[in-house]
Amino acid sequence: xxxxxxxxxLPPIPxxxxxxxxxxxxxxxxxxxxxxxxxxxxxxxxxxxRRGNRRYxxxxxxxxIRQIRxxxxxxxxxxxxxxxxxxxxxxxxxxxxxxxxxxxxxxxxEEVLDVLNxxx
Numbered sequence: 001x002x003x004x005x006x007x008x009x010l011p012p013i014p015x016x017x018x019x020x021x022x023x024x025x026x027x028x029x030x031x032x033x034x035x036x037x038x039x040x041x042x043x044x045x046x047x048x049x050r051r052g053n054r055r056y057x058x059x060x061x062x063x064x065i066r067q068i069r070x071x072x073x074x075x076x077x078x079x080x081x082x083x084x085x086x087x088x089x090x091x092x093x094x095x096x097x098x099x100x101x102x103x104x105x106x107x108x109x110e111e112v113l114d115v116l117n118x119x120x
Contacts, residue, residue, distance in 0.1 A: 010066060012107040018048070018056040028065045038068055041079055044086055063100060 011027055025032045039045045039055075044064050047055040057065075064086075071082040 012104055013059060013062055015108065018058060019062060021047075021055045021057070024057045024062055024065060027062055028069055030065070030069060035065065038065065042068060042083060042086065066100065 010029060013027060019027070021032045021035055025035060028035075035045075035055075039047070042064075045061060045068075047057045047061055049055055068082055068086070071077040071085055072079070077085060
């Protein structure tokens, strides 16, 4: 099972369908060149490429990137170890991705609640 990570400190993922590489870099606290490298190393990452070879990531991609970041930076895995961990059944059965989604939804609902409770 994955250990708790510092992904809680990352900004919440906005409710958009697609994200640019710059937005994903900010959301995951990694540089764009690192994301391009990870795309080559991890088959799970496959952003949609549009005109001009521009990358557009979806929410699932952002969650996968945060998971890779946690494995590499927080838990000390090597690229090879992180690949094995991601491709194993253990990670697929793990609830950490669901917990991250739930935390994200709670943060978004709290923002909505603040807007509703603020005086008009």
